[in-house]
Amino acid sequence: AQSVTQLGSHVSVSEGALVLLRCNYSSSVPPYLFWYVQYPNQGLQLLLKYTSAATLVKGINGFEAEFKKSETSFHLTKPSAHMSDAAEYFCAIRGDNNNDMRFGAGTRLTVKP
């Protein structure tokens, strides 16, 4: 079954520091992978998606993610954190029957001044 695992439920960084949020996937077929962000009291919005066109995917707000098949990983990075990046981030994978999306448990990012 398709699934994703996010390593670390909470990550704290200083403003200006590198952001690294980890996601590993399990899939019996080439996966379609996504990162979503959720700001307080809002729904989720798409940051970026991997659909096999390129292993390095650039998203909104300066975020990017690299698909590494050998490591079954799809980690999210941003070179320099901003206070406005504080939110919860979810990794997701398209489900087995192609009709749904399966989400990780989420990682809450805190940015310290």
Next chain:
Amino acid sequence: DAGITQSPRHKVTETGTPVTLRCHQTENHRYMYWYRQDPGHGLRLIHYSYGVKDTDKGEVSDGYSVSRSKTEDFLLTLESATSSQTSVYFCAISESIRTAMPGELFFGEGSRLTVL
């Protein structure tokens, strides 16, 4: 922003009472989904719809039913609410996820349900 409206946004109810949450979209998207969000679990799919009157179960469907009589509306019903159904419920829509380029999900703002 995608035109998705969830109602009610907040509800407190008692165990054993029926509850219906409504999702309304103005995007004419084919696919609609109901997820629940709980700490430590992320979002889990309850039910989804791939067209009018076409629905299927997700991974946590027990205790929930859905209906879609019009493209724009997708209703989630808890026939007899239990405390374990206290959660934040999100509706999402997608034009198509059955393509080589999978569709993005667009989410509503959520409905917070408390079952006492």
